[in-house]
Amino acid sequence: MIGEIVLEIALILLAVGMLLAAIRAWLGPRITDRAVAADLIFFAIIGFIALIGLRTGIEALFDIILIATLLGFMAAISMARLGLGGRR
Amino acid sequence: MDYTTLGLVMHTIGLVCIFLGIATIIVAGIGLFKLPDLYLRASAVGTSAGLGVASIVIGALLIDFTWLNLLKALLAVVAQLLTSTVGSMAIARAGYLNNSLPAPITHTDELLTTRGDYTGQSAETTADPEAESQ
Numbered sequence: 001m002i003g004e005i006v007l008e009i010a011l012i013l014l015a016v017g018m019l020l021a022a023i024r025a026w027l028g029p030r031i032t033d034r035a036v037a038a039d040l041i042f043f044a045i046i047g048f049i050a051l052i053g054l055r056t057g058i059e060a061l062f063d064i065i066l067i068a069t070l071l072g073f074m075a076a077i078s079m080a081r082l083g084l085g086g087r088r
Numbered sequence: 089m090d091y092t093t094l095g096l097v098m099h100t101i102g103l104v105c106i107f108l109g110i111a112t113i114i115v116a117g118i119g120l121f122k123l124p125d126l127y128l129r130a131s132a133v134g135t136s137a138g139l140g141v142a143s144i145v146i147g148a149l150l151i152d153f154t155w156l157n158l159l160k161a162l163l164a165v166v167a168q169l170l171t172s173t174v175g176s177m178a179i180a181r182a183g184y185l186n187n188s189l190p191a192p193i194t195h196t197d198e199l200l201t202t203r204g205d206y207t208g209q210s211a212e213t214t215a216d217p218e219a220e221s222q
Contacts, residue, residue: 016117020120033129046145
Protein backbone atom coordinates (compact mmCIF):
# COMPACT_ATOMS: atom_id res chain seq x y z
CA MET A 1 0.00 0.00 0.00
CA ILE A 2 1.29 3.46 -0.81
CA GLY A 3 0.16 4.88 2.52
CA GLU A 4 2.64 2.85 4.53
CA ILE A 5 5.64 4.13 2.57
CA VAL A 6 4.40 7.70 2.89
CA LEU A 7 3.93 7.25 6.63
CA GLU A 8 7.49 5.93 6.94
CA ILE A 9 8.82 8.98 5.07
CA ALA A 10 6.78 11.13 7.45
CA LEU A 11 8.34 9.35 10.43
CA ILE A 12 11.84 10.05 9.07
CA LEU A 13 11.04 13.75 8.56
CA LEU A 14 9.64 13.98 12.07
CA ALA A 15 12.83 12.39 13.36
CA VAL A 16 14.78 15.19 11.64
CA GLY A 17 12.77 17.78 13.57
CA MET A 18 13.31 15.86 16.79
CA LEU A 19 17.06 15.69 16.06
CA LEU A 20 17.21 19.49 15.63
CA ALA A 21 15.53 19.93 19.01
CA ALA A 22 17.86 17.35 20.57
CA ILE A 23 20.93 19.25 19.29
CA ARG A 24 19.55 22.45 20.81
CA ALA A 25 18.91 20.60 24.08
CA TRP A 26 22.51 19.43 24.00
CA LEU A 27 23.98 22.84 23.13
CA GLY A 28 21.57 24.98 25.10
CA PRO A 29 23.40 27.47 27.29
CA ARG A 30 20.86 27.49 30.12
CA ILE A 31 18.41 25.01 31.57
CA THR A 32 15.40 26.86 30.17
CA ASP A 33 16.74 26.57 26.61
CA ARG A 34 16.94 22.86 27.19
CA ALA A 35 13.40 22.91 28.56
CA VAL A 36 12.09 24.61 25.41
CA ALA A 37 13.88 22.03 23.26
CA ALA A 38 12.46 19.21 25.40
CA ASP A 39 9.00 20.71 24.89
CA LEU A 40 9.49 20.47 21.11
CA ILE A 41 10.76 16.90 21.49
CA PHE A 42 7.58 16.02 23.36
CA PHE A 43 5.42 17.49 20.57
CA ALA A 44 7.38 15.44 18.06
CA ILE A 45 6.74 12.35 20.22
CA ILE A 46 2.99 13.02 20.01
CA GLY A 47 3.41 13.12 16.23
CA PHE A 48 5.34 9.84 16.40
CA ILE A 49 2.52 8.26 18.40
CA ALA A 50 -0.04 9.39 15.82
CA LEU A 51 2.00 8.15 12.86
CA ILE A 52 2.95 4.81 14.42
CA GLY A 53 -0.67 4.32 15.48
CA LEU A 54 -1.79 4.90 11.89
CA ARG A 55 0.94 2.59 10.61
CA THR A 56 0.02 -0.30 12.89
CA GLY A 57 -3.71 0.39 13.05
CA ILE A 58 -4.23 0.29 16.81
CA GLU A 59 -7.70 0.95 18.19
CA ALA A 60 -7.01 3.39 21.02
CA LEU A 61 -4.96 5.88 18.96
CA PHE A 62 -6.95 9.01 19.74
CA ASP A 63 -7.24 8.15 23.43
CA ILE A 64 -3.45 7.99 23.61
CA ILE A 65 -3.11 11.28 21.70
CA LEU A 66 -5.59 13.01 24.02
CA ILE A 67 -3.81 11.81 27.15
CA ALA A 68 -0.38 12.66 25.74
CA THR A 69 -1.58 16.17 24.87
CA LEU A 70 -2.75 16.80 28.41
CA LEU A 71 0.42 15.23 29.82
CA GLY A 72 2.57 17.56 27.71
CA PHE A 73 1.16 20.56 29.52
CA MET A 74 2.07 19.02 32.86
CA ALA A 75 5.58 18.34 31.55
CA ALA A 76 6.00 21.95 30.39
CA ILE A 77 4.84 23.34 33.72
CA SER A 78 7.15 20.91 35.54
CA MET A 79 10.11 22.06 33.43
CA ALA A 80 9.23 25.69 34.12
CA ARG A 81 9.24 24.89 37.82
CA LEU A 82 12.59 23.13 37.37
CA GLY A 83 14.00 26.19 35.62
CA LEU A 84 12.94 28.32 38.56
CA GLY A 85 14.77 26.02 40.94
CA GLY A 86 11.69 25.29 43.04
CA ARG A 87 10.69 28.93 43.53
CA ARG A 88 7.34 30.18 42.26
CA MET B 89 -9.85 0.93 4.58
CA ASP B 90 -12.26 1.45 1.75
CA TYR B 91 -11.19 2.84 -1.58
CA THR B 92 -14.28 4.72 -2.51
CA THR B 93 -13.74 8.18 -3.93
CA LEU B 94 -14.56 9.92 -0.66
CA GLY B 95 -12.21 7.65 1.27
CA LEU B 96 -9.40 8.28 -1.19
CA VAL B 97 -9.90 12.04 -1.06
CA MET B 98 -9.94 12.04 2.75
CA HIS B 99 -6.84 9.84 2.82
CA THR B 100 -4.98 12.25 0.52
CA ILE B 101 -6.05 15.35 2.43
CA GLY B 102 -5.05 13.61 5.66
CA LEU B 103 -1.56 12.88 4.34
CA VAL B 104 -1.22 16.50 3.20
CA CYS B 105 -2.25 17.67 6.69
CA ILE B 106 0.31 15.32 8.27
CA PHE B 107 3.12 16.63 6.08
CA LEU B 108 2.09 20.24 6.77
CA GLY B 109 2.26 19.51 10.49
CA ILE B 110 5.68 17.87 10.17
CA ALA B 111 6.94 20.84 8.15
CA THR B 112 5.71 23.15 10.90
CA ILE B 113 7.56 21.13 13.55
CA ILE B 114 10.76 21.16 11.45
CA VAL B 115 10.43 24.95 11.06
CA ALA B 116 10.13 25.21 14.83
CA GLY B 117 13.29 23.08 15.13
CA ILE B 118 15.13 25.40 12.71
CA GLY B 119 13.84 28.35 14.71
CA LEU B 120 15.56 26.95 17.78
CA PHE B 121 18.84 27.68 15.99
CA LYS B 122 18.05 30.83 14.05
CA LEU B 123 16.42 32.84 16.84
CA PRO B 124 18.79 34.64 19.21
CA ASP B 125 17.36 34.25 22.71
CA LEU B 126 15.15 32.11 24.91
CA TYR B 127 11.98 34.13 24.53
CA LEU B 128 11.90 34.00 20.74
CA ARG B 129 12.63 30.26 20.89
CA ALA B 130 9.82 29.71 23.38
CA SER B 131 7.48 31.69 21.15
CA ALA B 132 8.50 29.64 18.10
CA VAL B 133 8.01 26.31 19.88
CA GLY B 134 4.78 27.27 21.63
CA THR B 135 2.95 28.54 18.60
CA SER B 136 4.28 26.55 15.68
CA ALA B 137 4.73 23.17 17.36
CA GLY B 138 1.25 23.37 18.86
CA LEU B 139 -0.14 24.09 15.41
CA GLY B 140 1.97 21.30 13.92
CA VAL B 141 0.69 18.70 16.38
CA ALA B 142 -2.88 19.88 15.80
CA SER B 143 -2.37 19.47 12.05
CA ILE B 144 -0.93 15.96 12.48
CA VAL B 145 -3.89 14.96 14.67
CA ILE B 146 -6.36 16.31 12.11
CA GLY B 147 -4.55 14.38 9.38
CA ALA B 148 -4.70 11.17 11.42
CA LEU B 149 -8.40 11.80 11.99
CA LEU B 150 -9.05 12.17 8.26
CA ILE B 151 -7.23 8.91 7.54
CA ASP B 152 -8.95 6.96 10.35
CA PHE B 153 -12.35 8.66 10.55
CA THR B 154 -15.12 7.67 12.93
CA TRP B 155 -17.47 9.99 14.82
CA LEU B 156 -16.01 8.98 18.19
CA ASN B 157 -12.52 9.68 16.87
CA LEU B 158 -13.79 13.09 15.72
CA LEU B 159 -14.82 13.94 19.28
CA LYS B 160 -11.52 12.77 20.77
CA ALA B 161 -9.46 14.54 18.12
CA LEU B 162 -11.37 17.81 18.60
CA LEU B 163 -10.71 17.62 22.34
CA ALA B 164 -7.03 16.88 21.69
CA VAL B 165 -6.66 19.75 19.19
CA VAL B 166 -8.36 22.28 21.47
CA ALA B 167 -6.30 21.13 24.45
CA GLN B 168 -3.11 21.25 22.40
CA LEU B 169 -3.71 24.75 21.07
CA LEU B 170 -4.66 26.03 24.53
CA THR B 171 -1.85 24.43 26.50
CA SER B 172 1.22 24.52 24.23
CA THR B 173 1.54 28.32 24.28
CA VAL B 174 0.81 28.48 28.01
CA GLY B 175 3.49 25.90 28.74
CA SER B 176 6.07 27.64 26.58
CA MET B 177 5.30 31.01 28.13
CA ALA B 178 5.66 29.43 31.60
CA ILE B 179 9.11 28.18 30.60
CA ALA B 180 9.99 31.63 29.23
CA ARG B 181 8.87 33.28 32.47
CA ALA B 182 10.96 30.80 34.44
CA GLY B 183 13.93 31.75 32.28
CA TYR B 184 13.25 35.43 32.85
CA LEU B 185 13.10 35.03 36.61
CA ASN B 186 16.26 32.94 36.36
CA ASN B 187 18.12 35.91 34.76
CA SER B 188 18.23 34.65 31.18
CA LEU B 189 19.20 37.79 29.30
CA PRO B 190 17.07 38.94 26.36
CA ALA B 191 18.72 39.57 23.00
CA PRO B 192 19.91 43.14 22.23
CA ILE B 193 17.07 43.62 19.73
CA THR B 194 14.53 43.67 22.60
CA HIS B 195 12.82 47.04 22.92
CA THR B 196 10.49 47.06 25.92
CA ASP B 197 10.60 44.76 28.93
CA GLU B 198 7.19 44.70 30.55
CA LEU B 199 7.97 41.68 32.73
CA LEU B 200 10.51 43.82 34.57
CA THR B 201 7.79 45.05 36.91
CA THR B 202 7.02 41.49 38.05
CA ARG B 203 10.52 40.65 39.21
CA GLY B 204 11.29 40.20 42.87
CA ASP B 205 14.20 42.64 42.76
CA TYR B 206 12.29 45.34 40.89
CA THR B 207 13.50 48.72 42.09
CA GLY B 208 10.84 51.00 40.65
CA GLN B 209 12.58 52.10 37.46
CA SER B 210 10.30 52.28 34.49
CA ALA B 211 10.71 49.58 31.90
CA GLU B 212 11.08 51.95 28.96
CA THR B 213 14.11 53.79 30.32
CA THR B 214 16.05 50.67 31.31
CA ALA B 215 15.31 48.36 28.43
CA ASP B 216 15.42 50.70 25.45
CA PRO B 217 18.87 50.33 23.88
CA GLU B 218 18.52 53.42 21.71
CA ALA B 219 17.73 55.64 24.69
CA GLU B 220 20.83 54.37 26.46
CA SER B 221 23.11 54.91 23.50
CA GLN B 222 22.01 58.46 22.74
